Amino acid sequence: MSDPFVEHRNLLFTVAYEMLSSAADAEDVVQETWLRWAEVDQAEVRDPRAYLVRIATRQALNRMRTLERRRESYVGPWLPEPLLTTPDVADDVELADSVSTAMLMVLETLNPTERAVFVLREVFGFDYAEIAAAVDKSEPAVRQIASRAGKHVQARRPRATPPEDTDDVLTRFLAAAAGGDLQGLMDVMAPDVVLFSDGGGLKRAALRPIVGRDKVLRWLNGVMGRDGEMTVDVAQVNGQPAIRFFLDGVLDVVATARFEGGVATELYLVRNPHKLTRADKDVVHLSR
Numbered sequence: 001m002s003d004p005f006v007e008h009r010n011l012l013f014t015v016a017y018e019m020l021s022s023a024a025d026a027e028d029v030v031q032e033t034w035l036r037w038a039e040v041d042q043a044e045v046r047d048p049r050a051y052l053v054r055i056a057t058r059q060a061l062n063r064m065r066t067l068e069r070r071r072e073s074y075v076g077p078w079l080p081e082p083l084l085t086t087p088d089v090a091d092d093v094e095l096a097d098s099v100s101t102a103m104l105m106v107l108e109t110l111n112p113t114e115r116a117v118f119v120l121r122e123v124f125g126f127d128y129a130e131i132a133a134a135v136d137k138s139e140p141a142v143r144q145i146a147s148r149a150g151k152h153v154q155a156r157r158p159r160a161t162p163p164e165d166t167d168d169v170l171t172r173f174l175a176a177a178a179g180g181d182l183q184g185l186m187d188v189m190a191p192d193v194v195l196f197s198d199g200g201g202l203k204r205a206a207l208r209p210i211v212g213r214d215k216v217l218r219w220l221n222g223v224m225g226r227d228g229e230m231t232v233d234v235a236q237v238n239g240q241p242a243i244r245f246f247l248d249g250v251l252d253v254v255a256t257a258r259f260e261g262g263v264a265t266e267l268y269l270v271r272n273p274h275k276l277t278r279a280d281k282d283v284v285h286l287s288r
Helices: 009-020 023-038 048-072 087-091 093-099 101-107 112-123 128-135 139-156 163-179 182-187 213-223
Strands: 189-198 230-237 240-247 250-260 263-270
Touching (some): 009 093, 023 048, 087 093, 087 230, 093 101, 093 112, 112 139, 163 230, 163 240, 163 250, 182 189, 182 213, 230 250
């Protein structure tokens, strides 16, 4: 007989990651969930999947409050931790969209309870009664929260871009970046493109978002590849194609983007080395 925790472990990690945007914290939530599951009389649990997700959600909510305090002292913009994901994640369009950097940035604008309700309802399809038990609210209250969070996200979520269009823009972006072709980079950026860079105070990064194609290009030209030999490749990160920059063979930057109308409207550059460990070699299995 299979262990329900083992069976649903990838799901629990995915739920926690979508609530926290941090793989390290999501792993801690999964570990805490296992410890509490081990203390339960499992024969009395009618729906192990829902029960495990309930435990993970409560642990993630507790951790979100700690993270809020931690981020108040964070140096510069805070971006989600990039994950090197398996190809099957990209095949699940809804899952890939929900873990994309652009979508996680939208989820960051929700309060903890709104985020938990939205993720459990819209991404994982739990019913309102199950969500109410997980977030310790009444079912009518959860319905109101879900409606409010849904409208909030809908107004801010990135418009879907056909994969073939994304691939084309990325191909052109990669060629331009690899060759130092500033005009080529300009052609794949919107005039009002916004750059977010996350160095966590450990690597050089802009302390505020940079707005405007010319300013973004000047910043990139001044920072990228100045301290050694830079090489680039394309990898599946958070279910989307992303560009990885290696400095003297060591992963230095993971760049993802939000695309609309065939151009990049937002760029996300993660340089904080503490956030890059999984985007180098460790492939993460996400699941719904």
